[in-house]
Amino acid sequence: MAKTAHQKKLTTRDDGFIVEQHSVYDDSLLPPAEELAKLKEVDPEIVTWIMARTSFEQEERLKIAKFEFRGSRRYNITALIFAFVVIIAGLSFSTFLIYNSMNVVGTIFAGSTLVMAASAFIKASKKTNQ
Numbered sequence: 001m002a003k004t005a006h007q008k009k010l011t012t013r014d015d016g017f018i019v020e021q022h023s024v025y026d027d028s029l030l031p032p033a034e035e036l037a038k039l040k041e042v043d044p045e046i047v048t049w050i051m052a053r054t055s056f057e058q059e060e061r062l063k064i065a066k067f068e069f070r071g072s073r074r075y076n077i078t079a080l081i082f083a084f085v086v087i088i089a090g091l092s093f094s095t096f097l098i099y100n101s102m103n104v105v106g107t108i109f110a111g112s113t114l115v116m117a118a119s120a121f122i123k124a125s126k127k128t129n130q
Contacts, residue, residue, distance in 0.1 A: 007022045083117065
């Protein structure tokens with residue numbers, strides 16, 4: 001819950017014009033104190049109502065955050081399980097090929113399975129670090 005400001009500026013030398021964008025984001029649930037004081041003059045009960053609505057909204061935001069966390073955790077676990085199954089299937093197939101006297105093909109298949117699995121995990125870890 002903070003107030004953040006972003007400013008973007010673009011200047012071109014040939015045309016000599018400037019494009020400027022200034023944005024202020026306030027994700028606070030409560031209006032400013034001055035606005036609350038003005039609203040209290042209009043209706044003395046409105047501040048109590050605003051406080052109740054703010055409390056309700058905060059609880060709902062927490063529920064949504066918990067739901068998203070559980071969903072992403074479930075997705076990550078499912079992805080790891082399927083990756084493990086694909087790796088085991090690839091290595092099992094390469095073992096089958098080697099067992100049936102196709103040593104070169106089985107070895108290449110096993111090596112490519114391990115390289116692709118390692119590269120997939122490296123790419124996934126780079127994405128989460130960024």
